[in-house]
Each structure stands twice: as C-alpha cells, then as structure tokens.
Amino acid sequence: MIEKPREHEETNATNPIGKTEKFVSKHFVRLLVWLAVSGGALAIFGPWLLYVTGLTGETDANLRLHILYVTGGTIAVLGLVETHRKNTTDRIKADADIQNYQASQSHQAKMLDEQARQFTENIAKEREKIEADKAKSEQDYIRQVHAERRSRYATAIEQLSNDKASIRLGGVYTLVGLVDEWLADEKTIPDIEERRKEGQVIINNLCAYIRSPFLLTERAEQLDKPYAKDLQKDFGGDKEKFDANKIAFSRDKAALEEERQIRQSIIKEIRERLQGIGTQDPWSKFDYDFSNAHFFYPIDFTYSYFGASLQFSGATFSGYAEFCGTNFAQIANFSKANFTRDTDFSKANFTGVGFSRATFAERANFTEATFTQGADFTEANFTGVGFSRATFAERANFTEATFTQGADFTEAKFTRNAIFLGATFTQSADFPKTFYNFPKTPFDFSEVKFIQHAIFVGATFTQGANFSNAIFTGNADFTEADFNFSEVKFIQHAIFVGATFTQGANFSNAIFTGNADFTGAEFDFSGATFDFSGATFIQGADFSEAQFIGNTDFSKASFTVNNDDLCGTVYTELSMATFDFSESIFDGYVFFSCATFAERVDFTEAIFTRGASFSGTTFHGDPIFAFTFLADDCDYETYEAKFSCRVNPTDYNFEADPESPYKIETEEQEHNGIKFIIPKDTELFDPDDPSN
Numbered sequence: 001m002i003e004k005p006r007e008h009e010e011t012n013a014t015n016p017i018g019k020t021e022k023f024v025s026k027h028f029v030r031l032l033v034w035l036a037v038s039g040g041a042l043a044i045f046g047p048w049l050l051y052v053t054g055l056t057g058e059t060d061a062n063l064r065l066h067i068l069y070v071t072g073g074t075i076a077v078l079g080l081v082e083t084h085r086k087n088t089t090d091r092i093k094a095d096a097d098i099q100n101y102q103a104s105q106s107h108q109a110k111m112l113d114e115q116a117r118q119f120t121e122n123i124a125k126e127r128e129k130i131e132a133d134k135a136k137s138e139q140d141y142i143r144q145v146h147a148e149r150r151s152r153y154a155t156a157i158e159q160l161s162n163d164k165a166s167i168r169l170g171g172v173y174t175l176v177g178l179v180d181e182w183l184a185d186e187k188t189i190p191d192i193e194e195r196r197k198e199g200q201v202i203i204n205n206l207c208a209y210i211r212s213p214f215l216l217t218e219r220a221e222q223l224d225k226p227y228a229k230d231l232q233k234d235f236g237g238d239k240e241k242f243d244a245n246k247i248a249f250s251r252d253k254a255a256l257e258e259e260r261q262i263r264q265s266i267i268k269e270i271r272e273r274l275q276g277i278g279t280q281d282p283w284s285k286f287d288y289d290f291s292n293a294h295f296f297y298p299i300d301f302t303y304s305y306f307g308a309s310l311q312f313s314g315a316t317f318s319g320y321a322e323f324c325g326t327n328f329a330q331i332a333n334f335s336k337a338n339f340t341r342d343t344d345f346s347k348a349n350f351t352g353v354g355f356s357r358a359t360f361a362e363r364a365n366f367t368e369a370t371f372t373q374g375a376d377f378t379e380a381n382f383t384g385v386g387f388s389r390a391t392f393a394e395r396a397n398f399t400e401a402t403f404t405q406g407a408d409f410t411e412a413k414f415t416r417n418a419i420f421l422g423a424t425f426t427q428s429a430d431f432p433k434t435f436y437n438f439p440k441t442p443f444d445f446s447e448v449k450f451i452q453h454a455i456f457v458g459a460t461f462t463q464g465a466n467f468s469n470a471i472f473t474g475n476a477d478f479t480e481a482d483f484n485f486s487e488v489k490f491i492q493h494a495i496f497v498g499a500t501f502t503q504g505a506n507f508s509n510a511i512f513t514g515n516a517d518f519t520g521a522e523f524d525f526s527g528a529t530f531d532f533s534g535a536t537f538i539q540g541a542d543f544s545e546a547q548f549i550g551n552t553d554f555s556k557a558s559f560t561v562n563n564d565d566l567c568g569t570v571y572t573e574l575s576m577a578t579f580d581f582s583e584s585i586f587d588g589y590v591f592f593s594c595a596t597f598a599e600r601v602d603f604t605e606a607i608f609t610r611g612a613s614f615s616g617t618t619f620h621g622d623p624i625f626a627f628t629f630l631a632d633d634c635d636y637e638t639y640e641a642k643f644s645c646r647v648n649p650t651d652y653n654f655e656a657d658p659e660s661p662y663k664i665e666t667e668e669q670e671h672n673g674i675k676f677i678i679p680k681d682t683e684l685f686d687p688d689d690p691s692n
Contacts, residue, residue, distance in 0.1 A: 165258035611651025619662035626681035
C-alpha cells in the first residue's frame with residue numbers, strides 16, 4: 001500500500017505535465033489568491049497607469065474587462081488543471097485501493113487457506129488421536145473380552161476335576177458356551193479360522209474328558225444291577241459290615257450314574273451342534289479325537305455331520321452306538337474299536353473309513369450305508385452283520401475278517417475291488433442279488449471259510465471272482481448267480497481252484513461267460529448234491545482233478561464258446577479241449593442229461609464211482625473219455641476214464657441226443673458176469689479192489 005505512490009511519484013518526476021500539476025496542486029490556493037489579487041489590482045490600476053503614461057487611449061472600462069477576462073480564464077485553466085489532478089489522484093488512489101484490496105483479499109485467502117490447512121491438520125490429528133484412542137479402547141475391550149473368556153475357560157477346566165458332579169457339569173456347559181462365543185465373535189476375531197482355532201482348544205479338552213479313565217467303569221456291569229449281597233451269606237450276619245458295604249455300593253452306583261450323565265451331556269451338546277448340513281454348522285469343522293475312550297453309556301450321533309478328522313480308534317462302546325444317517329465327510333478311524341452292544345451305521349455316508357481289527361460283539365447294522373472311498377474291515381470280527389443294500393464305491397477290504405454269526409450282503413453293490421481273502425464265515429453268508437457293477441472289479445474270496453450256508457443266489461460278478469482254496473463246509477448256493485466276464489480283455493476267471501465244498505453246492509442256472517476254473521476243487525459230502533443243472537459255461541470250464549463226493553448234476557447245463565474268439569480253431573491236441581473234466585473224481589451219481597457241449601469235452605482219467613447219465617446230451621465237439629499217444633520211449637500210453645463196476649449197469653447212460661453231431665462211442669465190458677455199456681477204450685474197475 002506504500003510502494004504504489006512511490007512508483008507514481010517516480011513517474012511524475014520524468015513528466016513535465018506531471019510536475020506542473022504537482023506544482024499547481026501544491027500552490028493552488030496561493031495561485032488563486034495571487035491571481036485574484038493580481039488580476040484585481042491590474043484591473044484597477046492597469047488602465048490608469050496606461051492612461052497616465054499615454055500608452056492607450058481606450059477607456060478603462062474595456063481594459064478592466066479584458067483584464068478580468070484574462071484573469072478569469074487563467075483561474076479556469078488552473079481549475080481544470082486541479083480537477084484533472086484530483087481525478088488522476090483519485091484514479092490512482094482507487095487503483096491503489098483496488099490493488100490493496102486485492103492484495104488484502106489474496107492475503108486473507110492465503111490466511112484462510114493456512115487456517116484451513118491448520119484446521120484440517122488439527123482435525124486429522126484429532127481424528128488420529130480419536131482413532132488411536134478408539135483402537136486402544138477396542139484393543140483394551142478385545143483384551144478384556146478375551147481375558148474374561150480365558151478366565152472362565154481356566155475356571156471351567158478346574159471345575160472338570162472337581163469332586164462334585166454338579167460343578168463338573170457346570171464346567172462342561174461353560175466350555176460349550178465358550179465355543180459358541182468364540183465361533184460367533186466376528187467383531188473381535190473376523191477370521192473364521194482363528195475363531196475355529198480358539199474353539200478347537202476347548203473341543204480338545206472336552207474330548208480329553210471323554211477319553212479320561214473313570215475307575216468305576218470296571219464295575220459298571222455290577223453297579224448297574226440292584227445290590228445283591230446277602231447279610232448272612234456274604235457277611236455272616238455282621239449287620240455293620242453289611243450296611244457299610246451297601247452304603248458304599250449305593251455311593252459308587254450314584255457316582256457312576258453322575259459321571260454317565262456328565263459324559264452323555266458332552267456327547268449330546270456336540271451332537272446338537274452337528275445336525276446342520278456341513279459348512280452351515282461350524283462345529284462340524286472341528287477335529288474330534290475319542291481314541292481309546294471308554295463309552296460306558298449309550299452314545300447317539302444319528303444324522304450328525306463330521307466334516308473333519310474323527311478318531312474312535314481303540315475306543316470301547318459298552319452301550320449302544322447310534323450312527324444312523326451320520327455323514328463322515330473325512331476319514332473316520334474306528335480301527336481296533338470294541339463294540340459290545342448293538343451298533344447302528346445304517347444309511348451312514350463314509351468318505352473313507354477304517355474298521356480294521358474292530359470287534360462287534362453284537363449285531364452291526366450297515367444297511368444302506370454308502371462308502372464313497374475305501375472301506376477297510378481287515379481282521380474285523382463280526383457277531384452278526386448286515387450290509388444289505390450297502391454301496392461300496394471304492395475298494396472294500398474284508399481280508400481275514402471273521403463273521404461268527406450271519407453276514408447279510410443282500411443287494412449290496414461293490415463297484416471296485418471286493419477282497420475277502422482269508423475271511424471266515426461261521427454262520428450263513430448271504431450275498432443274494434448282490435451286484436458288482438464296475439467293469440474292472442475283481443472279487444477275491446480266496447481262502448475264505450464258509451462254515452455254514454453261503455448264499456450267492458442271483459449274485460452278479462462283472463469281473464474276476466476268485467474262490468481259490470475257499471472252504472464251504474455248509475451249503476453253497478449259487479442259484480442263478482451270474483459270473484459275467486463278457487467284456488474282459490485279459491484272463492479273468494471265476495476261480496474255485498482248490499475250493500472245498502463239504503455240503504451241497506448249488507450253481508443251478510449259473511452263467512459263466514468267462515473261464516470257469518474248478519481245478520482241484522473238492523465237493524466233499526456223500527449225502528449232498530452238487531447242482532450245476534441249467535448252468536451255462538460260455539468259455540472254458542475246467543474241472544480237472546476236481547473231486548465230487550456226492551451226487552453231481554450237470555443236467556441241462558450248456559457248455560458253449562464265444563464264436564468270435566474260437567472261430568476257425570482246430571483242436572489237434574487234447575490240451576486244447578475247451579471243457580476239461582480230466583482226472584475229476586465223481587464219488588456220487590453225476591448227471592449230464594440234456595447238457596450241451598459246444599466244443600470237445602475231456603473226461604480222460606475221470607473216475608465215476610456212482611453212475612453217470614449223459615442221456616440226451618448234445619456234443620458239438622468230440623467227447624473224449626480215452627486218449628492214447630506215443631511217448632518219448634516209443635511206447636504207447638493211454639489215459640482213460642474209469643467206471644465203477646459196483647453200480648447197477650442201468651446207472652450208466654451214454655445215449656446222446658439223436659440230433660447230436662457227435663456221439664459217445666461205447667462198448668460192452670463185463671465184470672463177474674455182469675455186462676456194462678461204457679465209453680469205448682475206458683476202464684471198468686472195482687473201487688473196492690486195493691490194487692486200483
């Protein structure tokens with residue numbers, strides 16, 4: 001505001017007009033007075049002086065008038081100069097005022113901006129302080145909440161070891177509530193995994209309590225019954241001892257029941273929180289470890305959902321175990337578990353389960369259970385088990401399992417490997433209408449022992465079925481069983497090599513679409529009938545060295561071959577015979593009546609001790625009962641079937657169907673004056689003769 005006039009003054013110093021205006025402005029009043037006085041004086045005395053001096057002859061009036069005009073004009077000019085000066089000054093002042101105002105406004109704006117900046121900084125600092133205080137308050141709150149929970153947790157853990165059952169039970173409910181609080185606390189712990197970790201710690205403690213031993217469980221069976229001791233018999237009439245013992249019994253009985261209630265409450269609280277459908281129930285994501293626990297009380301996990309690790313290995317279930325409809329989304333481990341009462345896993349869903357060396361002292365129910373991953377029952381012991389309509393989507397391993405009561409696999413479905421290697425069935429084993437639906441699924445029953453009836457009525461095997469060295473000491477019923485190997489690319493047999501049937505074996509109407517191998521099988525029961533009537537053998541059937549000690553019925557059996565596989569085959573050696581009964585021993589009547597053989601059949605060295613009927617049989621290949629070949633030593637060796645002379649000659653019937661392309665060549669042989677019609681070149685022998 002001070003600099004601007006200085007600049008203006010410097011400009012006037014170089015401007016003559018400016019100097020005049022400045023001079024006039026400075027001496028304006030004096031100039032006016034001086035001009036007025038001078039003009040007035042000149043007007044008064046000028047004409048007179050001129051007249052006196054004779055310089056003019058005009059009248060003084062005109063002269064005065066001219067002087068006044070000149071003086072007035074001069075004064076007017078001075079007025080204009082002053083007015084211009086004032087206008088210029090006012091304009092400069094106005095410009096200066098405007099500049100000063102603008103400068104002032106700019107300064108004020110800067111001041112306001114600075115004040116706003118400072119205000120914003122102050123607000124930000126204040127907000128930061130507030131946020132810091134808030135965060136500190138929240139942290140303090142979180143610490144306080146967590147500290148309070150952990151304090152309650154510590155107190156509850158102490159309560160679990162209290163002598164009073166009510167206090168222990170209170171500790172249980174506190175812990176359960178704390179788990180729910182941790183899981184629901186999204187405010188202090190936004191991460192669900194972190195919340196679950198806090199809950200898992202408490203779950204571990206609850207499981208540990210379930211696993212902890214309780215001494216009175218050893219006397220549970222005794223304490224569950226009424227007091228049974230007698231005053232005279234057990235205490236010799238000593239009433240004091242009798243009363244003390246009875247009081248102690250009542251005390252222990254009450255303590256056992258109280259502990260049962262506490263542990264059942266834990267199971268109940270867990271189960272109630274596992275009733276959701278997986279991810280909707282956060283308790284299902286916890287790991288549960290009940291390994292080696294003793295459940296001296298019934299447990300109920302029906303329709304529960306376990307979404308994480310579940311351990312029952314080595315556990316003992318003295319009460320009923322209910323797992324009906326339970327979903328095991330991860331591997332469940334029941335290995336070495338001991339179930340002393342009925343166990344229900346019906347309609348359960350297993351994603352991998354281990355029952356290896358588990359013991360089921362009473363009935364185990366797996367009806368309609370689904371095993372979507374491997375199921376391991378290796379060396380398991382069953383006292384009655386039901387797997388009816390169960391589904392095994394992956395490998396099912398029953399190796400060396402023991403079934404001491406009935407085993408029911410009715411309509412069970414095995415879509416992968418089914419392994420019963422070395423298993424023992426001491427009562428009936430039911431596999432009727434059991435379906436095996438996967439095209440590459442072998443089933444291993446090798447070395448299985450069926451002590452009682454083995455029922456495979458209507459069973460379907462879509463891949464190899466191995467019964468080698470299996471032992472059937474009761475009836476083995478394979479009525480209408482379907483051994484289907486039609487799409488197999490490799491050697492996939494129905495293998496009964498070395499199998500032993502000590503009761504009747506029923507394969508009537510069974511269908512073998514792949515090789516059926518009964519090499520060395522023993523059908524060992526003189527009063528039984530081994531029934532293959534109506535059976536169909538679409539590929540090779542090998543009964544070489546089989547022993548039939550009992551009647552054997554192959555009537556209406558069909559021995560055919562797959563023409564796609566055997567078309568154009570020329571059999572030049574005996575070893576190429578498709579159906580092989582060589583060296584078989586039929587120690588009972590054998591029926592081949594109305595049977596059909598699509599290719600040659602070999603009975604060389606077979607032994608018939610009780611008669612044989614081939615009535616109405618159709619042969620599409622040469623039936624071979626004797627075979628002679630030249631040995632290396634140039635001697636001829638003959639292998640012939642043998643027929644007992646201890647039967648009625650009418651028990652032999654070799655009259656094939658009149659339309660059969662091939663017939664059995666027969667001849668008459670005589671023994672002790674009795675004539676027999678048997679196949680040509682075979683031997684009529686006396687089974688009672690030691691030389692035979």
